[in-house]
Amino acid sequence: MSTLLHIDSSPLGEASISRQLTRTFVQEWKQSHPDGKVITRDLTLSNLKPIDAEWIGASYTPVDAHTPGQKDVLALSDALIAELEAADEYVFGVPMHNFSVPSTLKLWIDQIARAGKTFSYSSSGPAGLLKNKKATFIVASGAMYNTGAPLEAFNFVEPYLRTAFGFIGVTDIVFINAGGAAAIQSGKIDRAAFLLPHVDSIRAAVIAAELQPA
Numbered sequence: 001m002s003t004l005l006h007i008d009s010s011p012l013g014e015a016s017i018s019r020q021l022t023r024t025f026v027q028e029w030k031q032s033h034p035d036g037k038v039i040t041r042d043l044t045l046s047n048l049k050p051i052d053a054e055w056i057g058a059s060y061t062p063v064d065a066h067t068p069g070q071k072d073v074l075a076l077s078d079a080l081i082a083e084l085e086a087a088d089e090y091v092f093g094v095p096m097h098n099f100s101v102p103s104t105l106k107l108w109i110d111q112i113a114r115a116g117k118t119f120s121y122s123s124s125g126p127a128g129l130l131k132n133k134k135a136t137f138i139v140a141s142g143a144m145y146n147t148g149a150p151l152e153a154f155n156f157v158e159p160y161l162r163t164a165f166g167f168i169g170v171t172d173i174v175f176i177n178a179g180g181a182a183a184i185q186s187g188k189i190d191r192a193a194f195l196l197p198h199v200d201s202i203r204a205a206v207i208a209a210e211l212q213p214a
């Protein structure tokens with residue numbers, strides 16, 4: 001049985017483009033994995049806080065030496081990492097905010113990047129500890145950042161996510177970019193017409209993943 005971890009980070013609820021597209025991904029995925037399990041994590045409801053000195057101290061203390069207080073400090077991080085470990089596949093809804101990922105997603109990454117849990121240091125350098133995972137990032141942005149576009153170099157979402165996830169061992173990554181959403185607000189295109197090609201890309205991505213040898 002496969003498990004999908006579905007993570008959303010847009011603060012815009014029903015109005016969110018990325019949330020609508022991850023919902024489509026989940027529907028498609030369920031169709032091709034009728035026995036599959038979906039874990040849902042909404043980062044806007046997850047009480048994520050910036051990591052502080054206490055958190056960093058606890059995270060670099062060996063697990064068997066944790067005090068009850070340190071266990072409490074790391075409880076959310078442990079739960080988020082357990083979700084990553086339990087799933088075979090991940091889908092993320094990512095609204096571009098100020099050329100990068102939304103702050104909730106950065107806070108989540110700070111919680112799950114843990115030495116000894118999701119990466120390790122060795123004499124040959126850092127090594128990711130998550131194995132055989134696949135991630136799809138559905139990125140919504142007001143402008144276009146595709147290859148050759150004038151704003152291409154302003155896209156810090158994709159390089160950052162590739163690096164951060166590569167660091168923890170997730171290198172099988174697909175990006176589905178729903179760029180140009182500002183055209184909906186300015187009335188140049190209606191929402192359904194804007195979403196249509198991205199819905200098609202999501203269907204194609206789910207089918208392509210299905211056809212990949214395990």
Ligand SMILES: Cc1cc2nc3c(=O)[nH]c(=O)nc-3n(C[C@H](O)[C@H](O)[C@H](O)COP(=O)(O)O)c2cc1C
Pocket residue numbers: 010011012015016017018019094095096097098099100140141142143144181182
């Ligand atoms: C706080 C904020 C910052 C944004 N920054 C950018 C940006 O840097 N570049 C861009 O193209 N669009 C930007 N946008 C537009 C969003 O990326 C766009 O509305 C997208 O649809 C957001 O995804 P969502 O609908 O899932 O929330 C920004 C929107 C907000 C609310």
